Each structure stands twice: as C-alpha cells, then as structure tokens.
Amino acid sequence: MNMRHRRGIDLAPPVDYAVDLHHETLGSxxxxxxxxxxxxxxxxxxxxxxWELGRSVGKHITLAxxxxxxxCSGCGNHAGNSLLLGKLPRD
Structure with a gap:
C-alpha cells in the first residue's frame, strides 16, 4: 500500500530500511x-x-x-486497521 500523508510524507515502507513489525518497538x-x-x-x-502513545502504552510494545x-476514530472499526510508517525527508 502506498499512500501520501497530507504533509507530503510517503507512507510506504522505505526501500533502504527494513522494519520488522514483530520486533520493532515504539522505543526502538x-x-x-x-x-x-x-x-x-x-x-x-x-x-x-x-511519543504520547509510548507514554500511555509503553515504549516496549511491538508495532505488530x-x-x-x-x-478507527471515524467509524469505530477494530478489525484490519493498518499501521503505516512514513519516512520524514532529511535536509
């Protein structure tokens, strides 16, 4: 899935950084x-x-x-929601 954030951030897994959702945590x-x-x-x-989420649920929770x-804050759906990573542009 390739989406674009309203600030122009690409919301797709970056090709130069592999993120393992089962091992990567909010803190890492x-x-x-x-x-x-x-x-x-x-x-x-x-x-x-x-950062706020890390304070409330803990920074050791895995992304998975x-x-x-x-x-969903819009419709209340619990099933099948996705967590997307966006990479901020570096100056």
Whole structure:
C-alpha cells in the first residue's frame, strides 16, 4: 500500500530500511519515522503521536501488537486497521 500523508510524507515502507513489525518497538523505531493509522472500512487515516502513545502504552510494545489495538476514530472499526510508517525527508 502506498499512500501520501497530507504533509507530503510517503507512507510506504522505505526501500533502504527494513522494519520488522514483530520486533520493532515504539522505543526502538528511528526518529525519522512517523506513524499513521489507516482504516480499511471508512478509509480514514490519521497520524499517531508516537511519543504520547509510548507514554500511555509503553515504549516496549511491538508495532505488530500496536497495530492489533488500533481503533478507527471515524467509524469505530477494530478489525484490519493498518499501521503505516512514513519516512520524514532529511535536509
């Protein structure tokens, strides 16, 4: 899935960085990445404040487990929501 964030951030897995969602945690994820949740039902996507989320659920949660806990704020859907990674442009 290739999406584009409203700020122009590509929301696709970067080719130069392999992210293993089952081992990567909020705390171990490099700072150049932003998290975006996407709902397959209503097609809403929203950026996630990873620092706030890390304070509330813990920074040791894997990205795969985090994706399972996502709930759409638009339609309330719990099933099949995606966690997308965006790589911020470097100056």
């Amino acid at each position: 994820l490099q700072e150049m990445f932003v998290l975006v949740a996407a709902c397959p039902v209503c097609l809403k996507s929203a950026s996630i404040d990873r 487990n985090l994706a399972k806990k996502l709930k």
